[in-house]
Amino acid sequence: MSRPMNDPRFAPLNLALEEALSRGLGSGFALGVRTQGGERFQTCLGLAQRVPTPEGLTPKHRFDLASLTKVLLTTPAVLALAAAGKLDLDDPLATHLPDVYQYDPNHPVRRVTLRQCLTHTSGLPAVEPIYTWGEGKARLEALVLQKDWAFGESVYSDINFILLGIVIERLTGQSLAALAEEAGFAVTPGPSLAVATEACSWRGRMVKGEVHDENAFALGGIAGHAGLFGTLDAVLNRADALVFGAALPPAARAAMLEKQTDDRALGWQIRHLNWSGGGLSSARSVGHTGFTGTGVWADTERGITWALLGNRVHPTRHTDVRAHHQFRQRIGNLVQGIFAN
Template identity: 50%
Template sequence: MALDTLINRAFAPAAASVESGAIPGAVLGIVTADGERAVRWAGHAQIEPERESVSRDTWFDLASLTKVIFTTTRILQLVEAGRIALDDPLVTVIPDLRQYDMNAAERRLTLRQCLAHQTHLPAVEPLYTYGQDPNTLRAFILQRVWQPGPPVYSDINFMLLGIAIERITGRALIDQPLPERFSFRPDPALCAATERDTWRGCVIRGEVHDENAFALGGASGHAGLFGTIDGVLDFAHGLLDGSGLSPASMAAIRTRESEKRTTGWEGFYPGWHGGDACSSDTIGHTGFTGTGLWLDFRRGLAWSLLTNRVHPSRHKDSGILGLRRATGEQVIALFDQREPL
């Protein structure tokens, strides 16, 4: 079965979601370790205030895919360059972290712990409600007395990692170099719209949907990256064929740091967002706006589903979890039926 035929069938769940109005638009891309790829799309990049069709070249707010495509990758590249080590405490590069309490728990956190979400930090905090001055908000993140709790998936972990990258490189996140087809400053006219935001008073298009990332200047370690499906597939292919990271870094993103987490990524477990047909050697991640990326290393296969499911509002049931799982099941079932080339 040719990959183009496979993707036409694997796209059926997304096409049905678009047709039913559960989501405005969707783009599905598949890539193999040998570089074969296929892309399929349907629906709208925007339905209000005016309807515009989605295309292969539509830029999506990747939301928390920022964590893996940008932040995790950049930290690992800095490790490869010898600038830092994964088990370095954050204070190695952010010495002013909780600077008024030398015994603060945050001062003992390591880069690895933040990447793997193995800290006491909370999942999220409405930082944008404290103001919109990026420097003041960064200071607030660093000096806040965070209440202790069990390890959870935490945006705060990656905000700290973003600040670490800025300190090491001497460059704001929004000005960091990025691969082709990725940007922190996309052309709004090329982007899928996200939410009709009551806080900003408009339909968001071409600026980050995440309120905290917006208040932090448009880019943060946890959100802010935009990209096209081909940009995401380029990134995935670099991981599948091992050209995107060193062997040690590849081992890190594939090795469990906890039951469900690797360094930066989520690892396969029954019931997860990528579908139960994935091999145990599969990693993935999702983004709140409706994006997702999965890599099954045993099969040499990756797929990405990009949607703008929060447009025009997050306050509805888009069925995104079921859609992601159904898409993953379809992609793998069809891939496994292929005759060897």
Template identity: 45%
Template sequence: MSRLDQKLELAFAPLATAVQTGRIPGGVLGIVDNAGNRVMRSLGAAQLVPQHREMTDNTWFDLASLTKVIFTTQRILALADAGRIDLDAPLISALPDFRQYNPDNWERRVTFRQCLGHQTPFPAVFPLYTYGRDPQLLRAFLLQHQWEAGPAVYSDINFMLLGLALERIERQGIRQMDPGPGFAWSADPAQSAATEDDSWRHRVLVGEVHDDNCSALEGAGHAGLFGTADAVLDFARDRLADTGPDAPIRTPLSARRTHGWERPYEGWSGGELCSPASIGHTGFTGTGLWIDFERGCAWTLLTNRVHPTRHFDSGIVALRRAVGDLINSD
């Protein structure tokens, strides 16, 4: 048995327990190293209601906030590398109409880098979808709403705005942009992990985005990406291969964050045994990706923990940490 196989055997145990005890319907765990070797295993159900389907290694997942790091962060940093934007310039360099009726407002001073690092005063959450289903009207609302300033917290609004900036710069909607190899903006329901029996859309969501704000906007920078565990591991392998120590995704912006990503802190999702040279991110639907550059290893845990409802203690926080610690236990 190879070293990666041994890691998978150890780390798969808490996922198996979570499925067997009914905490989550199912999941896929995959590990890749910097030589490109990978192992993967799936368990449980891709869907429970209104029909039952088995989880497979090739199941497509709504990656939720992994969109922020796999798509939006990569796009923004590529624009910066190409000299098309300045990360320390305010968003109004791409969105000149942002809060245009009050040129002295704090929102007009927010920069690309601050949004990438969640260092802005925007609120943590905002139910934009409750203001209607017209995507262009909601974009205008997002740009002109008077946001109440608060402490810097993790906020989807940062990446909604980065998504709007991308759309202006590229002159096309998010869903018209190439999401990258192996990824898509929707998926075949017959091959997808179901998410929630949604109270707003009145159906079980399968192959369409779970995030209500992203759905209403018909594409956004904070959510909406779909992919398989293989696609996520391909992305991670590429980062292991081509990301040096000075790369922005490894450069700290605060005690907990780099550009787009989280870095290790006490209680973080990757567990306690990751090296300091690690980054990671999670998604609300039950997804996650962690990359340890010192160990030359990355892993993804993809689950459908919100199926059929988010209003249940799935134990996903403890599960992620347990998996990470077992992968990094040697």
């Protein structure tokens, strides 16, 4: 059971959260920490929705986790399939998606490996407005697979994880929504006890209880890059089980955390210069952030897991991204200062 952060030692954390609220970095925040000794602490403050009608934030509210989907669902699903012998991380996409750009057997997208997708080293673009291409999950996935993608410099890419999501559904025979539920999350939970995100011009409404990401929405509410909704407890439980627990076989967990590039393991970011988890984390730390204002981190050397969930995009995405990044770093450094010893 989690304990409240009302001890005097938590005063700097509470002050940082209150200042972020006053600066408009979100309408509400939920922060949770699990220590190496298994103690859990959490707090939430502010509003789940500021407009059109204010609604208080509670521990039972579900946040749109955005790109945390990549590390809490998609990455472990790929690693579980690898552990079961159903794929190899160095398999090209065409091994499991034989219809990917099927009219040209030599197209470079067919040679992109699953590992390259997991580490964002494929050269595929960061994002495309897939939601503008038409309607229906099957149609849009077919268009994604047949797209003549332009390759360039390796960048952080939603396309990588959309393709991985298709691989997962085909090899497991299960929908990503079903896998999300098995992992303790929800997909399109509806507005009750959901944290609001953006007033969406395309949908013509305040988005609440449906995925903020337009492409994930068009692809049925969830794709490999976005779509999970979860409470603070759900995020902490899942991250802790993946990094420290038995959610994956030991070899798969070790592979997930192994450094692949200067700033990435498989799916996860690793500590690097100016990373979101702050400069006081150990070198053996991993984490990930979500566009909506969410983040989760784990220091594997010190046994600390923490999650900071917010709604940076409410009621608009056009906010101070740099200030929010610095806020995340401040929280990470304060967590380390309190719990690292």
